[in-house]
Amino acid sequence: MMDSESEALPENQLKPLVEAAIFSAGKPVSIKFIKENLLQGQNIKTQSIVSVIAELTQDYHNRGVELVKLSNGYRFQTNSSLSEQLASMYNEKIHKTSPALMETLAIIAYKQPITRSEIEVIRGVAVSSHIVKTLTERQWIKVVGHKEVPGRPAMLGTTHEFLNYFSLDSLKQLPEIMPITESTATADLPFKIETEA
Numbered sequence: 001m002m003d004s005e006s007e008a009l010p011e012n013q014l015k016p017l018v019e020a021a022i023f024s025a026g027k028p029v030s031i032k033f034i035k036e037n038l039l040q041g042q043n044i045k046t047q048s049i050v051s052v053i054a055e056l057t058q059d060y061h062n063r064g065v066e067l068v069k070l071s072n073g074y075r076f077q078t079n080s081s082l083s084e085q086l087a088s089m090y091n092e093k094i095h096k097t098s099p100a101l102m103e104t105l106a107i108i109a110y111k112q113p114i115t116r117s118e119i120e121v122i123r124g125v126a127v128s129s130h131i132v133k134t135l136t137e138r139q140w141i142k143v144v145g146h147k148e149v150p151g152r153p154a155m156l157g158t159t160h161e162f163l164n165y166f167s168l169d170s171l172k173q174l175p176e177i178m179p180i181t182e183s184t185a186t187a188d189l190p191f192k193i194e195t196e197a
Helices: 011-024 031-038 046-059 080-089 099-111 116-123 129-137 160-165
Strands: 065-070 073-078 141-146 154-158
Touching: 011 031, 011 046, 011 073, 031 046, 031 073, 046 065, 065 160, 073 080, 099 116, 099 129, 099 154, 116 154, 129 141
Parallel strands: none
Antiparallel strands: 065 073, 141 154
């Protein structure tokens, strides 16, 4: 962090500094954070930071590592097309999910905030406690409120972690909604679905 008494940051150092900050951060880094913390006391316009990030995004395009914009900032991550090869290198298994779990997650993503009973009406079957527990443990969903009806059931919604995991900037990046049926509930989602055997 630089204080107000620091020498002005040379223009040619902005790009490598922003690159290093995003690369070394353990979580997505926002433009606001960069300006208010990393560049505190520097007379650098927000547009300059935006331009640098655009250049970095282009620099890493079609490489093994890419710079992606998420709901709460920017992060470097391995190219999603290499997931399976990298997982095998480290003897790791990619999260496998059942169709029922993905259907439930898709309904929550499109219809949130939504109660468990409302999900069951759409799916036509009961939602198991295991599905809700798994989605909550993965931090893909959370309770966002309670419906003002008898019993005040919990209303579920997706999280920043859901957007980050699937490399989405916002829910607006989800495909246009279609009638949800057993065969279409998980169709055309912008993320890969690995189903259990």
